[in-house]
Amino acid sequence: MAPQIATVELTFSPLPVHVRTARLVATAVARRGGVEEALLDEVRLAVGEACSRAVEVHQQQCPAEPVRVELRDGADRFEVMVSDRVPNDDPAGEAATEVSPDLAELNGDLNLGFAVIAGLADDVDIASTPAGVEITMSWPVKKD
Amino acid sequence: MDLKVSDYTTDDDLTVINVEGEIDVYTAPKLREKLIDLVNKGKYHLLVDMEKVEFLDSTGLGVLVGGLKRVRAHDGSLELVCTQERILKIFRITGLTKVFGIFDSVDDAREHRKKQK
Numbered sequence: 001m002a003p004q005i006a007t008v009e010l011t012f013s014p015l016p017v018h019v020r021t022a023r024l025v026a027t028a029v030a031r032r033g034g035v036e037e038a039l040l041d042e043v044r045l046a047v048g049e050a051c052s053r054a055v056e057v058h059q060q061q062c063p064a065e066p067v068r069v070e071l072r073d074g075a076d077r078f079e080v081m082v083s084d085r086v087p088n089d090d091p092a093g094e095a096a097t098e099v100s101p102d103l104a105e106l107n108g109d110l111n112l113g114f115a116v117i118a119g120l121a122d123d124v125d126i127a128s129t130p131a132g133v134e135i136t137m138s139w140p141v142k143k144d
Numbered sequence: 145m146d147l148k149v150s151d152y153t154t155d156d157d158l159t160v161i162n163v164e165g166e167i168d169v170y171t172a173p174k175l176r177e178k179l180i181d182l183v184n185k186g187k188y189h190l191l192v193d194m195e196k197v198e199f200l201d202s203t204g205l206g207v208l209v210g211g212l213k214r215v216r217a218h219d220g221s222l223e224l225v226c227t228q229e230r231i232l233k234i235f236r237i238t239g240l241t242k243v244f245g246i247f248d249s250v251d252d253a254r255e256h257r258k259k260q261k
Binding site: 016017019020041044045048049052055056112113115116119120 | 170203230
């Protein structure tokens with residue numbers, strides 16, 4: 001079976017300011033793909049959370065590598081995959097390297113990001129691959 | 145939209161922080177600095193008015209929890225004004241509705257505070 005081709009692919013330098021851009025793009029593609037208006041806030045927030053996490057781990061370990069977002073507009077589901085390039089990172093556990101207290105306070109000493117993603121995305125899969133961590137989320141679409 | 149943060153202190157020694165815009169990984173440090181600055185100035189009873197907040201993510205939640213820890217170290221309080229369902233939903237998902245006092249208005253929060261005294 002041929003791999004599913006992303007409708008939109010986005011790569012960005014791991015800077016917090018670009019997370020907002022990723023949120024805006026994801027929301028626009030989701031709207032166009034038929035995700036109900038009531039779910040768009042959830043898409044926006046969940047994609048932002050996944051991108052924020054990826055930016056955080058890239059800044060710690062590989063600041064020159066871009067974060068990758070793939071948006072797939074399928075027949076039944078709108079799917080988003082956010083990939084980082086930090087292998088051996090335990091996505092739902094402790095950070096792989098020591099984090100400054102400031103960063104920990106800002107970004108997740110409570111691991112709130114994963115709680116938000118799990119609470120918002122209709123379907124979530126977190127995979128740790130040799131290349132890095134992939135967070136895949138999807139929502140239903142309505143096609144006319 | 146950038147984050148706008150301003151504050152004033154009421155005659156009952158409550159410092160109200162008005163927040164306007166999006167609180168995310170990019171803008172949250174600004175709110176964090178404001179909370180730290182207020183605590184350093186001896187303001188230990190804080191009320192964050194979130195009625196004009198358009199977006200809040202877990203980074204923003206982390207900053208609010210950090211602020212709460214700081215004021216509690218001085219027997220203080222950090223409470224919120226929020227009626228927007230899409231913002232309240234994030235507090236519910238993370239269980240933080242049990243951690244923060246959340247009020248419909250600044251007046252409601254002040255009234256509650258008077259009754260507590």
